[in-house]
Amino acid sequence: MLEVLLGLVVVYAVIITLVYIRTWNNAQSAELTQKAAFKKRQAMMDATIEAKADEAMRLHQTFQKFVPRQFVEHFAKTGGTSLELGRADEDRVAILFCDIRGFTSLSEKMSPQELMYFLNSYFLRMNAPIHQNNGFIDKFIGDAIMALFDRPQGDDADKAYxxxxxxxEIQVALTLYNNHRASSQYAPVKNGIGLHFGPVVLGTVGSDDRMDTTVIGDTVNVAQRIESLCRYFNSDILASHSAILLASSKTEFEYRLLDNIVLKGKSVATPVVEVVSHLPEAVKEQKLLAGEAIKDGIKLREDGYLKTALSHFESCLSSFPNDSAIKHHLRICKRAVNNKEWDGMVRL
Incomplete structure (x- = not known):
């Protein structure tokens, strides 16, 4: 009887153990299943988050292509947290306008697709010198570039410099680009650059559903007017005298005074200079030498000695027959001598 009881106890114990083991295995299996399901859900969530992050980054990068990052950073440093419509801040910046000379005749020889390819190829090369010198492109206007220089933590001289x-550096990049064009039997491209420094208003304009960033002010207008004179003077880079003096306080640049000019839409004269630092030594030497003669002639003209100034520039032309600036002064002096009511202002 005892042996039967012991046998039953052993059987019961085995049954209990088997039940426990099975229950434990089921629990472990359920736990593993839950962990696997959790990991799967976590992986799906991570993938979703990563996809949304990538999408946000792409949107951010796309947004920066239309609204310069520096524009947003400018508002941020002045306490702005958003680019709401009508936002406006004042600042002192350097403005650069760059335009392709003879673009109309150049574009007429291209198909629409060729024209777009050319412009993008050109803009790509002009972009780097601007960004590498703490500037940013505010907008493309047809074949023209408008760029701002507002170096963070920099002073006025840094911005002008x-x-x-x-x-x-744009002129260096243009030379390299023309070498590339020559290898494909394309005509060279020439451009003109105008520089000025002063106060501007940076802001947002438009409507609720279409907004754009913009920079307005007399400084912008003067820079654009100066750039438009590049063709007239057959020059690569023109600047206001005030801007080049400011920049030269950091590093000496080589330039010459062209004239004191009342720009279109202005009532007072702006001294306009030609920057020659990038030119070949022989060309630079001739321009600077002629520049000294031009300076003397301007003084004679402005002091009222018109006939003497005319004789002076006629003599200069024999020494520098290809200098567009001297030809300009000859035209002005001849006009002044023949016009008794001339007020002494040069308007271009």
């Missing part, structure tokens, strides 16, 4: 350096 950056703009002049960018202008010089």
């Amino acid at each position: 950056d703009a002049v350096r960018a202008a010089l």
Whole structure:
């Protein structure tokens, strides 16, 4: 009887153990299943988050292509947290305008697709010198570029210096681009650059459903007017005298005074200079030498000695027959001598 009881106890114990083991295995299996399901859900969530992060980054990068990052950073440093419509801040910046000379005749020889390819190829090369010198492109206007130089933590001289350096490096980039074009039997491209420094208003304009960033002010207008004179003077880089003096306080740039000009839409004269630092030594030497003669002639003209100034520039032309600036002064002096009511102002 005892042996039967012991046998039953052993059987019961085995049954209990088997039940426990099975229950434990089921629990472990359920736990593993839950962990696997959790990991799967976590992986799906991570993938979703990563996809949304990538999408946000792409949107951010796309947004920066239309609204310059530096524009947003400018508002941020002045306490702005958003680019709401009508936002406006004042600042002192250097402005650079760059335009392709003879673009109309050049574009007429291209198909629409060729024209777009050419412009993008050109802009790509002009972009680097601007960004490498703490500037940013505010907008493309047809074949023209408008760029701002507002170096973070920099003073006025730093900003003007950056703009002049960018202008010089743009001409280097243009030379390299023309070498590339020559290898494909394309005609060379020439451009003109105008520089000025002063106060501007940076802000947002438009409507609720279409908004754009913009920079307005007399400084912008003067820079654009100066750039438009590049063709007239057959020059690569022109600047206001005030801007080049400011930049030269950092590093000496080589330039010459062209004239004191009342620009379109202005009532007072702006001294306009030609930057020659980037030119070949022989060309630079001739321009600077002629520049001294031009300076003397301007003084004679402005002091009222018109006939003497005319004789002076006629003599200069024999020494520098290809200098567009001297030809300009001859035209002005001849006009002044023949016009008794001339007020002494040069308007271009």
